[in-house]
Amino acid sequence: MSSADTAPVPAATDFAAIKARQQMAWSSGDYAVVGTTLQIVGELLAEACDLRTDERVLDVAAGNGNATLAAARRGCRVTSTDYVGTLLERGADRARAEHLDVEFRTADAEALPFALGTFDAVLSTFGVMFTPDQDKAAAEMLRVCRPGGRIGLANWTPDGFIGQLFKTLGRHVPPPAGLRPPSAWGTEARLSELFPRSEAHVASTARIFNFRYRSPAHFIEVFRTWYGPTHKAFAALPADKAEALAQDLRDLLERSNRAGPGSLVVPSEYLEVVVTRR
Secondary structure, eight states, rough: GGGTTOOOOOOOOOOOHHHHHHHHHHHSSHHHHHHHHHHHHHHHHHTTTTTOOOOOOSSSSSSTTTTHHHHHHHTTTTEESSSHHHHHHHHHHHHHTOOOOOOEEEEEETTTSSSOEEEEEEEEEESSSOOHHHHHHHHHHHEEEEEEEEEEEEOOSSSSSHHHHHHHHHHOOOOOOOOGGGGGGGGGHHHHHHHTTTTTTEEEEEEEEEEESSOOHHHHHHHHHHHHHHHHHHTTTTTHHHHHHHHHHHHHHHHHOOOTTTTTTEEEEEEEEEEOOO
């Protein structure tokens, strides 16, 4: 882990302005096109958290609802939250299709509108890790989780494929100054800071998700069109610099591809985390 992953955030960092820009990025494109391919991660996380029928479960930064659906399929009473309303609508469409009873609420992961200890389990798959104020988001998850409850997370790691993808994007479109990278949530060192031993027990398991596309060009087309951060990065660049970014992404995909020239299968490491509230 690099020193950048643990360096303190300057006090002058304007989290509100950064959050507004992030919200615009995640509202662009249509994350659900990519998000639905990650459903297996939500199912595995629900099992790792050993969810029980009738437990109260909160999905934070839920996106299009992968962890939401996984919990609802196990008979939990689920509240699904995100700060992008259109993504909640996609999650609601999926829940209705399966006749699952889920409450959907627009909410900021750094200011959850719920009382102390409301939930038996709090989940987030590749969501809360993107909050600008990481400490505040973690504190909010701890606050709304009851003592003895579980916080379940799926977080991309710095050295995995998505961690490398974001580093590639950052070389072309630098992220806001002063922020810790989202992939810091994919390290045990950072998790121990976010969830102190005095408040919680943290257990983590390294897992692999395989991205499956026809080719590097197909992956770039999908992510450039639908995945908010990539969509915004390309939109911010003039044509020649956008092509340079595309070439760097092609190089990364080709290095990572385990399927050979006829297809694309790219393993991406993530950390599956279960935090037990003391």
